[in-house]
Amino acid sequence: MAKQERGTRSKQAILAAAAEVFDLRGYDAASTNEILARSGLTRGALYHHFHSKESIAAALFEAHSGALVAPERSTKLQSIIDLTFAFAAQLQRDPVLRASVRLAVEKTSFPRPANTPYEQSTEVIHELLDQARLQGETLPGLDLSDATTVIIGAFTGLQAMSLVYTEREDLPERLGAMWRLLLPGLVTPGLIGTLRVTPPPAAVVADDRARAEAAAAAS
Amino acid sequence: MAKQERGTRSKQAILAAAAEVFDLRGYDAASTNEILARSGLTRGALYHHFHSKESIAAALFEAHSGALVAPERSTKLQSIIDLTFAFAAQLQRDPVLRASVRLAVEKTSFPRPANTPYEQSTEVIHELLDQARLQGETLPGLDLSDATTVIIGAFTGLQAMSLVYTEREDLPERLGAMWRLLLPGLVTPGLIGTLRVTPPPAAVVADDRARAEAAAAAS
Numbered sequence: 462m463a464k465q466e467r468g469t470r471s472k473q474a475i476l477a478a479a480a481e482v483f484d485l486r487g488y489d490a491a492s493t494n495e496i497l498a499r500s501g502l503t504r505g506a507l508y509h510h511f512h513s514k515e516s517i518a519a520a521l522f523e524a525h526s527g528a529l530v531a532p533e534r535s536t537k538l539q540s541i542i543d544l545t546f547a548f549a550a551q552l553q554r555d556p557v558l559r560a561s562v563r564l565a566v567e568k569t570s571f572p573r574p575a576n577t578p579y580e581q582s583t584e585v586i587h588e589l590l591d592q593a594r595l596q597g598e599t600l601p602g603l604d605l606s607d608a609t610t611v612i613i614g615a616f617t618g619l620q621a622m623s624l625v626y627t628e629r630e631d632l633p634e635r636l637g638a639m640w641r642l643l644l645p646g647l648v649t650p651g652l653i654g655t656l657r658v659t660p661p662p663a664a665v666v667a668d669d670r671a672r673a674e675a676a677a678a679a680s
Numbered sequence: 681m682a683k684q685e686r687g688t689r690s691k692q693a694i695l696a697a698a699a700e701v702f703d704l705r706g707y708d709a710a711s712t713n714e715i716l717a718r719s720g721l722t723r724g725a726l727y728h729h730f731h732s733k734e735s736i737a738a739a740l741f742e743a744h745s746g747a748l749v750a751p752e753r754s755t756k757l758q759s760i761i762d763l764t765f766a767f768a769a770q771l772q773r774d775p776v777l778r779a780s781v782r783l784a785v786e787k788t789s790f791p792r793p794a795n796t797p798y799e800q801s802t803e804v805i806h807e808l809l810d811q812a813r814l815q816g817e818t819l820p821g822l823d824l825s826d827a828t829t830v831i832i833g834a835f836t837g838l839q840a841m842s843l844v845y846t847e848r849e850d851l852p853e854r855l856g857a858m859w860r861l862l863l864p865g866l867v868t869p870g871l872i873g874t875l876r877v878t879p880p881p882a883a884v885v886a887d888d889r890a891r892a893e894a895a896a897a898a899s
Binding site: 486487489490563565566567568569573577579604607608610611613614615616617618619621622624625626635638639641642643644645646647 | 705706708709782784785786787788792796798823826827829830832833834835836837838840841843844845854857858860861862863864865866
């Protein structure tokens with residue numbers, strides 16, 4: 462194995478171990494000792510990649526933006542809805558995203574970098590809402606900043622409740638309820654009945670994934 | 681000072697100190713040593729009232745229900761809206777409520793008692809929504825359990841965002857945005873324009889407080 466490849470692998474091992482520890486304990490109670498023990502690497506290897514617990518947490522934040530790529534839909538509101546379902550599905554299976562959400566939501570001694578998950582989500586949702594507005598999907602006079610804040614706030618709180626009650630197993634149902642309640646305040650009445658507020662069918666998810674991978678390979 | 685009064689005072693001092701420490705550090709990073717140091721009491725006094733960190737946290741949860749008394753309004757939706765504004769105002773000034781919310785929202789090693797703040801809030805909001813339904817305020821066919829979950833989830837997430845961004849200073853504005861967006865999915869169109877989605881005027885808040893104190897004294 463080439464030296465560079467070994468380096469990438471050990472960095473990934475540290476991030477995976479750190480994600481589990483941050484997800485489990487939160488930032489302040491997490492220790493680099495436990496991260497080291499879980500990663501199976503030496504302290505030297507850890508400090509080769511990250512000079513502090515803080516820099517590991519910052520690296521986990523960067524992974525967040527990868528989960529914020531909206532699937533292509535002709536109706537932009539459907540893109541937003543399906544982005545939330547895709548994000549929820551990834552939260553259920555990916556400890557790195559879970560750790561990033563926990564680091565973002567909790568108030569800790571972690572000094573937040575400028576571009577936190579809240580800012581990343583705000584940018585993505587606001588842009589999609591603006592496209593929806595241009596396509597005539599949104600209610601006239603809708604305040605897009607307010608709408609963005611409420612969508613992200615509601616998602617944040619519902620995933621926190623779902624975590625406490627069911628380890629996020631019921632998150633898709635909670636999201637469905639969120640969209641049924643929010644849509645009448647967001648979109649034109651005629652559009653509501655055409656939007657799906659349940660997770661996309663498996664075939665659609667597979668298409669989305671293939672397209673995202675092709676886009677990533679091309680860039 | 682009578683012995684009983686001294687006991688109540690030292691218990692209150694412990695709870696106030698614990699609230700600050702839990703609010704600042706979260707459950708797992710909080711230590712009884714720091715709680716003791718802040719309270720200025722002896723370890724013996726602490727263990728006289730509470731046998732563990734867990735039992736202190738459970739006592740803070742109980743304080744939560746006091747913040748969930750809805751102000752009386754002829755329109756029940758206005759009661760719910762004003763309850764959220766009153767809760768937000770108390771969150772801004774009361775470390776005990778802040779600590780209780782942090783303990784409720786975060787996933788920690790704290791074994792939750794059966795009646796958590798989520799359950800308390802769910803009971804109160806669901807009951808008020810049911811009264812609103814009987815008064816003909818809600819949309820026909822509204823699922824009250826879904827509506828309750830989304831209101832509590834959205835509040836939970838928006839206060840978490842407001843905490844990170846402004847130490848909860850902008851929470852009333854965020855709540856206003858939440859209600860403007862949620863109301864069209866909750867209530868009959870004619871009612872929307874009659875509801876106030878800003879914090880109640882000071883005179884109304886003073887009336888609410890006087891009524892709550894009278895009710896507490898009578899019970």
